[in-house]
Amino acid sequence: DQQVKQNSPSLSVQEGRISILNCDYTNSMFDYFLWYKKYPAEGPTFLISISSIKDKNEDGRFTVFLNKSAKHLSLHIVPSQPGDSAVYFCAAEGGSGGSNYKLTFGKGTLLTVNP
C-alpha cells in the first residue's frame, strides 16, 4: 500500500521556467512533509519541509505548498536551473502505532531542466 504517491515519474521543463512536482498521501496521520533531491548513486539531500499546521513554506527558489484537505503537496522551483536536474522524493513523517519518527517515501520524480 503506497501511502505516499508521486504519480509523475518524470518532468521536463525549460531553464528559467517553473517546475511543479506533486505528491499525494493517504495517511491522515502524517504531520510533517519533506522534499529531498537525489542524484544517482548518492544519498538524498534535504531541500525543504513543511509542518501540517502550515500551508506554505518558502526557501529561496523552493516553495512547498500543502493542502491537507486534499492530502496533496507540491514543490515549486522557480526559476528552474539545469543544476536542478535530479530525482525529487517526497517524504512524510508521522502515523500511528509508535511509528511517528520515521519517513515514508514516494517513488520519486525525475526532473530534467533543459538549457
Add this chain to the structure above:
Amino acid sequence: GAVVSQHPSWVICKSGTSVKIECRSLDFQATTMFWYRQFPKQSLMLMATSNEGSKATYEQGVEKDKFLINHASLTLSTLTVTSAHPEDSSFYICSASGQGVGYTFGSGTRLTVV
C-alpha cells in the same frame, strides 16, 4: 551542517559471503539511525530503525537474521548482509537523526553480489 558518512560506497562480494556497511554521524550524536534499500527507479524502502543501545526494529518483510543491524554507539551503526545472494544486490542508504538534527542521509552503498 550535519554530516553522515557511509562506507563503503560500493562493494562486490561473492554469493554466500557477508558484507558490512558502516554509517557514521561525524558531527552530531545520532540517537536514531535508519537503514533503507532502494531498487532501481523505486522508492527508498525503510528496512529498520535502530536506537543507540537498543535492538533494531525491523519493518515487515525484512529478515532480521539476514540484515543484522548494530547501533552500539551514538555515532556508529552497521548493517551486515549475511550470506548474501544476488537478489540482495541493491543500493543501501543510512540516515541518522539526533537532538536538533533532522534526517541526514549517508551517500549510500551499492552492493553487487555475484
